[in-house]
Amino acid sequence: MDFQPTEDQRDLRAGVRGLLEGRYGREALRAAVDAAAGTGTGTGAAVDRGLWRELGEAGFFALRLPESEGGVGLGLPEAVLVFEEAGRALVPGPLVATHLAAGVVPGAAAGTAVVTAFDLAGDLAGDLVAYLGEADAVLGAAVLPVGEPVRAADPLTPLHRVARPGGAEASASASRSASVSAYVSEGALLTAALQVGSALRTVELAVRYAGEREQFGQPIGAFQAVKHTCAQMLVRAEVARTAVYAAAVTGDPGEAAAAKLLADEAAVRNARDCLQVHGGMGFTWEADVHLHLKRAWVRAEQWRTAAEAEELLAAELLDSAG
Template sequence: MEFRLTEDQRDLRAGVRELLAGRYGREALRASLDTGTAVDRALWRELGEAGFFALRLPEEDGGVGLGLPEAVLVFEEAGRALVPGPLVATHLAAGTVPGAAEGRAVVTAYDLAGGLVAYLAESDAVLGAGVPDGGLPDGGWSRVGLPDGTATASVDPLTPLHRVAGAGVAGAYREQGALLTAALQLGSALRTVELAVAYAGEREQFGQPIGAFQAVKHLCAQMLVRAELARTAVYAAAVTGVPAETAAAKLLADEAAVRNARDCLQVHGGMGFTWEADVHLHLKRAWVRAEQWCTAAEAEEALAADLLHAA
């Protein structure tokens, strides 16, 4: 089985990184925070035009005709750039919800436990198991008359949440949604490694960069190991399509994103807790994503069931 990236896959990842760097770099991220813009419709359409949402649709249906491994690479870059919005749900809705593939429609999903729905007010449609009044079948969607929800506080300023009575997780999309969310977490985990190493090389104490201190070296090394382990699991699950491997990938990617952001904060010291630093944004987004599509408890149960079945 071949897990190494092809030249086309490397080019795809580089192209997406270049696109996002030019269209949603740090200045754009900060502008979103200042204005409270959780979903930039112009950016959404540009992503649609670039094939972000239609990546896995067949070419005869107007898509790019690629597979899940390529989608994972694309979502990894989106996670690295902290692009907000229901990227996973809109991608999954391409070919089902009119306008989703082209980025003309923003689609969210019942992907959080506890009746929480992200980006409800910003969306045109919702995927999922539905609510009693909405009558959405598992895997169905609704454009008109989105369910009423009560706005609730979110730890991430760019992931607004609403509580919807009776909402259930979108079961038909759970596995693919979990893997693509794991890819977002992977991108964030890799980015916080970069941020920590860069700051450790710039910040000086006692006449030398803090990166020269053994404790900081160990932190950065542990971050890299975590991220690379998650990368291996995510890429493997994208190739094999085995549910247990998807659960493992989500579990490892969530851990890498959250713990790497925490360690990155520690490397930054007091500076990392300021609003001006981007580190806290990675941590807050990682906390939210860890609860989307497949939680740690659900992943552990899936892995335990698989092991018992194999035994």
Template sequence: MRFQLSDDQRALRSGVREVLDRRFGREALRAAVDAPGRLDRELWRALGDAGLFALRLPEAEGGAGLGLPEAVLAFEEAGRALLPGPLVATHLAAGTVPGASTGETVVTAVDGELVEWLDAADVVRGDATGSAPIRSLDPLTPLHRLPAGTDSGAPDGNGTQIPVATLLTAAEQLGTAARVTELAVQHARTREQFGRPIGAFQAVKHLCADLLTRTETARVAVYAAALTADPADIAAARLLADEAAVRGARDCLQVHGGMGFTWEADVHLHLKRAWVRAQRGGGNTESEELLAAHLVT
């Protein structure tokens, strides 16, 4: 199995990163944090123009005609940038919901008892009747909860693409894990204590090494699952990516020390997003159950 990216895949990843750096840099990120719940429609259309939502649509239908590996690379970059909005739901709706592929229509989906970005969405896949807003840990992911005991089903509304939704969420988590690894290493190199960079101290070295190990382990699992599209592989990738993102962000906070907990730092935003993503369908409990059933059979 080959994990070396092709030239076209490298170009795709680089292109997505350039678009996000230009359209959703740190100033835009902070502006979004200061205006929680407001989805930037201009940015959403720009994502549509860049082909994020139509990436896997056949060329005959106006898409790029690419596959899961390319979608994983794009969503990894989205996770790295903390890009807000119901990205996975809109991507899955491309080709079936008019305007989803171009970014003209914002699509969200009922995911168990939760719905992300309900007030900002034009189309909701699944029954969100009776849902009420709840306080979200992540200021960039507004949430609604369905009435107790209600479960309106699959993330894409019909259950046929649940593994894809799980894999793309894992890719976003991988992007977060990679970014917090970068932030931790950068800080360890530049922050000095006792006349030395803190990265010279063994405890900090170990934290950074663990960050890298978890991230690269998750990367191999996510990329492999994108190639096989096997539900068990996707479940394993999701477990590893959730762990890499959540534990990675926590360790990154540890490397930053007290300043990492301040509102001005971005590290806490990565941790909060990782926590919220980990609650989506296909998360720890569901993935563990799927893997257990696969091992038994």
């Protein structure tokens, strides 16, 4: 089976990259980071509604809606290419939830509504929800809940904790969970595509810095240890990208879970290796490397964690062995 992108798919990816480079390049990213830091709360910045509408107008959220419903009429293979580019640019906001809500929540497809989801691992105190303060709706929830702001590792991913209902409200919570569960496989795959984009971008950052930074009279990229690190980063990212593309073509939940596992590992480990290549410079606020690592940490907890993916894959292996 051939998983190579077609010419139309490559053109789609190039178009999205051009849009994001023009609308959300490094200057816009750093401005958003500085604005988040300037609040002094560490809870992140608001969603850029103008960018959100532009993404909607470009068909980002309505990509998989039928043309009869005002969508673009494409499929998962095209969606992962688009989300890969968004991950590369570190576009903030609940991109996956809003995309999944197209056709379900009014305004989601057009980008005039911001939709988040109960897609993060919670704790004993309640469920964590990203961008709740900026959202117009929560996927699978009848009403927009009220939450308490929580300090987040990623400055561009504000978090809120929503207390878990009990007693008479427990059935409503179970209904919400059942509604969201229908989107978990696709949500995990699209999040994996975001992770792949980030993993590939950190490869670029590491290689570029290795060619510029000199030590002992030559670029550090000439040293074997640095070469091996960059090569391992590329292999890790490409293996994850292949798994994501394959899962998008087959639509198999097990393959989507495996792709999420590989993509999470690629994004986190590549960001750490990129920090290693940068040395002390990589740990400074001015460098972009730490932003990729922090976002990768958050995404690794979204839609399907490593433990959940491993459980699903183990169950499939047991079923096939039986």
